[in-house]
Amino acid sequence: MSKQQSNVSRVYAALRQMAADFAFMPDQRINESALSKQLGASRTPLREALNQLVAEGFLTFQNNRGFFCRSLTPKYIQDLYEARVAVECEALRLSCRRASDGDIAELGAYLQHTEAEYENADDPAERLDMDETFHMRLVLLSGNGELERSLRSLNDRIRYIRLIDLQRMRDKAGVRVPGELSAHSRILLALAGRDAAAAEAAMRGHIEKRREAATDAVRIAFSQLYVPQD
Incomplete structure (x- = not known):
């Protein structure tokens, strides 16, 4: 260079x-x-x-x-979430066809290792890193480099809002109905069964659930940017 x-x-x-x-x-x-x-x-x-x-x-x-x-508006964030759904669902569909059993097992071991850490982590940035790593590993299983690059770019542009969203959720961390599988576990279970339709439905629901909170997160972001906290 x-x-x-x-x-x-x-x-x-x-x-x-x-x-x-x-x-x-x-x-x-x-x-x-x-x-x-x-x-x-x-x-x-x-x-x-x-x-x-x-x-x-x-x-x-x-x-x-x-x-x-770039702008920071609810519409802009909604656009990013919609693009993320499209990229991740297509990558997951390909992963159901292309990923080896060994690669899926490795991802399962990673999820099992990190889920307890995720639930107990107080730092939103730490939780976000674990979440992004799981999603990126899913996309890597698709074998499509363009989808991988697209998701990295989307993650970087949406990260500021996602951190705010995770901060708001911190007090609710780990609250799930006993015995209920986490969203990531449901996605992985469908992937392991090569059930592309179930995997896509689980992924879409997982991402869109957080998209619904985008408007409030943008409002909080503006308050933090223009009225910095002491």
């Missing part, structure tokens, strides 16, 4: 994290001069990184106006 490519990668990684965390306010115009100084980057690598983030949906670009942070 050349020095210029390395610099672009560095700037891109920093900007991507900032955009994912809404270090830029929703719909805020990006001050390229200030960013250039902050990141110690010249105009060319900064522009390359910004354009890449536009292509990935983290930023937008308006002719003669420049780069802007």
